[in-house]
Amino acid sequence: MIKINGLSKSYPTKKNKNLILDNISLDVPVGQVFGIIGKSGAGKSTLLKCLNLLERPDSGNVIIDGVDLTTLSTSELRKERQQIGIIFQHFNLLSSKTIFDNVALPLKLQGNHNKAEIKLAVDEMLALVGLTDFATKYPASLSGGQKQRVGIARALITKPKLLLSDEATSALDPQTTSSILELLLEINQKMGITIFLITHELEVVRKICDKVAVIDGGKIIEQGNAFDILLHPQQPLTRKLIIEEESEKYLEQVNHYYQFEKSSNKHILLLSFVGDATYQPILNIISKSAGVEFSILRGELGRIKNMPFGQLLIEFECDEKNLATACKIMKEMGVHYEIVH
Amino acid sequence: MSLAIINDLVSNVDWSEINDATLDTLFMLGFSVLFSTIIGIPVGLILFLTSKGRLLQNRFVYMILSFVVNVLRSVPFIILLIVMIPATTMLVGTSLGAKGTIPPLVIGAFPFFARLVENSLKEIDDGIFHMAESCGASTRQIIWHILLPEIMPSLIASITVTAIALVSYTAMAGTVGGGGLGDLAIRYGYQRFQTDVMLITVVLMVVMVQLIQICGDFLVKIMRK
Numbered sequence: 130m131i132k133i134n135g136l137s138k139s140y141p142t143k144k145n146k147n148l149i150l151d152n153i154s155l156d157v158p159v160g161q162v163f164g165i166i167g168k169s170g171a172g173k174s175t176l177l178k179c180l181n182l183l184e185r186p187d188s189g190n191v192i193i194d195g196v197d198l199t200t201l202s203t204s205e206l207r208k209e210r211q212q213i214g215i216i217f218q219h220f221n222l223l224s225s226k227t228i229f230d231n232v233a234l235p236l237k238l239q240g241n242h243n244k245a246e247i248k249l250a251v252d253e254m255l256a257l258v259g260l261t262d263f264a265t266k267y268p269a270s271l272s273g274g275q276k277q278r279v280g281i282a283r284a285l286i287t288k289p290k291l292l293l294s295d296e297a298t299s300a301l302d303p304q305t306t307s308s309i310l311e312l313l314l315e316i317n318q319k320m321g322i323t324i325f326l327i328t329h330e331l332e333v334v335r336k337i338c339d340k341v342a343v344i345d346g347g348k349i350i351e352q353g354n355a356f357d358i359l360l361h362p363q364q365p366l367t368r369k370l371i372i373e374e375e376s377e378k379y380l381e382q383v384n385h386y387y388q389f390e391k392s393s394n395k396h397i398l399l400l401s402f403v404g405d406a407t408y409q410p411i412l413n414i415i416s417k418s419a420g421v422e423f424s425i426l427r428g429e430l431g432r433i434k435n436m437p438f439g440q441l442l443i444e445f446e447c448d449e450k451n452l453a454t455a456c457k458i459m460k461e462m463g464v465h466y467e468i469v470h
Numbered sequence: 471m472s473l474a475i476i477n478d479l480v481s482n483v484d485w486s487e488i489n490d491a492t493l494d495t496l497f498m499l500g501f502s503v504l505f506s507t508i509i510g511i512p513v514g515l516i517l518f519l520t521s522k523g524r525l526l527q528n529r530f531v532y533m534i535l536s537f538v539v540n541v542l543r544s545v546p547f548i549i550l551l552i553v554m555i556p557a558t559t560m561l562v563g564t565s566l567g568a569k570g571t572i573p574p575l576v577i578g579a580f581p582f583f584a585r586l587v588e589n590s591l592k593e594i595d596d597g598i599f600h601m602a603e604s605c606g607a608s609t610r611q612i613i614w615h616i617l618l619p620e621i622m623p624s625l626i627a628s629i630t631v632t633a634i635a636l637v638s639y640t641a642m643a644g645t646v647g648g649g650g651l652g653d654l655a656i657r658y659g660y661q662r663f664q665t666d667v668m669l670i671t672v673v674l675m676v677v678m679v680q681l682i683q684i685c686g687d688f689l690v691k692i693m694r695k
């Protein structure tokens with residue numbers, strides 16, 4: 130759906146070149162929820178603006194649904210933009226217009242719909258986002274979550290195949306964030322709309338993303354399935370971004386242990402398992418068949434998108450040989466492990 | 471008793487003349503507000519759109535227009551009245567009477583109004599432009615569908631402020647033969663020491679200003695939702 134090739138963008142100043150996006154390449158398949166995660170200032174918003182060419186990249190191509198946007202004329206580009214829905218952190222609703230007119234705006238801009246068509250379409254969208262009763266109200270009287278629902282209705286009114294989101298939940302409280310994410314997931318699954326979102330919140334990636342790319346300093350430093358990136362990130366920067374709080378906690382525990390226990394037959398491992406493996410008595414099996422003693426230092430069970438996962442920090446008490454056996458068993462069972470100490 | 475005093479005080483006043491002068495002032499005010507608005511809105515829009523980082527960014531156009539607006543705003547109105555006599559005569563056939571004051575009133579007021587328009591436009595959040603462009607809106611559509619509706623309440627507030635400034639400008643125009651309440655006040659109050667007439671004209675102008683403000687505030691209130 131989206132193919133970005135070697136995209137670079139800079140905001141040159143007198144002093145330096147100021148490269149904001151550095152040779153970015155991405156491939157977003159149809160029907161997926163693709164997340165870009167990165168710290169503030171990493172270049173996420175700039176990347177999104179390059180996607181519909183609000184900012185023209187210095188080099189590289191942006192191909193959306195088979196059309197290379199960088200080759201289009203201004204009026205062709207406007208037509209293409211009408212096929213891409215977009216939602217924003219601060220909603221960007223027009224305070225002078227009713228909810229109905231805000232949602233109707235993109236259709237009115239297209240200019241080839243009559244009043245009845247517009248009404249039909251707006252009513253359908255308002256029903257989808259659950260704001261049918263708010264049609265004649267003004268944005269000022271809505272809560273943040275409701276405003277974002279209006280934003281979503283407006284973005285979808287032109288029946289786009291692609292929805293872009295720039296930190297759509299970052300201005301919302303956790304509960305509202307959940308409900309908006311659920312709505313986005315519903316839109317993705319029921320209407321088959323591809324979603325490309327940028328966020329600095331791990332929660333968003335966890336709840337709805339199929340794939341994720343990590344951006345830092347204008348570069349994609351790691352990308353892959355949300356599962357892999359979230360559970361066992363490879364790049365140090367990703368690790369820092371993704372397991373910051375968690376790793377703090379367990380590394381503290383590990384260090385605490387090793388202060389007292391120099392004994393070499395204590396091994397600390399971080400195990401992650403997803404899907405069916407989550408429900409198997411993994412530790413029991415390992416303990417029995419490899420002859421190791423274990424204790425759980427810390428554990429977490431959760432869901433990524435709709436897939437259950439577990440992550441455990443385990444201490445095995447055994448020699449190197451038994452440890453190797455345990456590792457082999459884990460590999461066979463599809464448990465991802467990492468030897469921390 | 472107090473009624474008698476007032477009656478006494480205004481017994482020499484020629485009410486038909488006051489009536490005519492009031493109508494003249496309203497005529498000047500109405501047309502000068504109308505034309506200042508008609509000229510000021512596009513000028514304000516162009517100032518805004520050609521400024522740095524905006525949709526029609528154009529340093530040259532912005533600088534010229536901004537310079538002209540600044541010059542017009544810095545010329546004292548009384549001087550503008552005199553300097554404009556030839557131009558006014560050319561435009562409306564006379565530089566006298568209520569009709570002859572309208573061109574200088576407009577030239578005096580529209581630059582001020584245009585700046586107010588430009589400032590209201592600057593208040594619009596960048597995100598709105600981001601949204602509009604993302605929806606594929608053309609510049610013309612952005613102006614009509616987004617900018618003008620969004621600034622409507624502050625546009626009304628700006629028209630109110632401009633109209634009130636114009637009330638005192640019309641009075642000043644009276645001094646150079648412009649007619650209206652200002653003219654009356656000067657002729658009777660200053661030249662003939664007829665304080666009663668001057669007092670009445672001042673009261674009338676105060677009432678006018680109050681009414682404009684009340685109407686303006688009311689309109690803004692029902693528009694801001």
Ligand SMILES: Nc1ncnc2c1ncn2[C@@H]1O[C@H](COP(=O)(O)OP(=O)(O)O)[C@@H](O)[C@H]1O
Pocket residue numbers: 140149167168169170171172173174175176
């Ligand atoms: N119009 C601009 N001109 C100059 N620098 C910009 C502009 N927009 C963004 N930047 C810079 O680009 C970097 C990335 O910004 P942005 O894409 O907004 O990051 P993010 O959305 O990840 O927080 C920042 O350092 C910011 O200062």
Ligand SMILES: [Mg+2]
Pocket residue numbers: 173174175296
């Ligand atoms: Mg951003």
